[in-house]
Amino acid sequence: MQCPFCDRRFTGTRAPVALSAHVRFGHKAHARKWSAKLDRFTTAEVPDAQAPEISGKPESHHETQALVRAAYEGIKARREAISAELLHMVALEAEAEALDIQLSKLSEALAVFDNAPAAAAAARHAA
Numbered sequence: 001m002q003c004p005f006c007d008r009r010f011t012g013t014r015a016p017v018a019l020s021a022h023v024r025f026g027h028k029a030h031a032r033k034w035s036a037k038l039d040r041f042t043t044a045e046v047p048d049a050q051a052p053e054i055s056g057k058p059e060s061h062h063e064t065q066a067l068v069r070a071a072y073e074g075i076k077a078r079r080e081a082i083s084a085e086l087l088h089m090v091a092l093e094a095e096a097e098a099l100d101i102q103l104s105k106l107s108e109a110l111a112v113f114d115n116a117p118a119a120a121a122a123a124r125h126a127a
């Protein structure tokens, strides 16, 4: 899992958390924007997780605890995967914005070339 703002890579099950912390503390300017967008995404688009149904009759308190823990770990892992996906989306959005700026500048440059002959002809006509 790579940082969208630099070359650092994070691996392992804690990667989303480590990446999130790295972005917050290592890229404060980006993080502010990122965090606002992520809040929007997480509040708007991530549905409420349902409490897991535990079927069967656990034979002991221990077994119940293990089932609940397994459910917790499963949902937590999924939640972190979603955070990573959202972070990736925000990175793509940032890249798209940067590309839009480049496109706009290049488009202006192309317009200069396109308008040059017409402008020259108009100047000749006027003279």
Ligand SMILES: [Zn+2]
Pocket: 003, 004, 005, 006, 007, 008, 022, 023, 026, 027
């Ligand atoms: Zn970074």
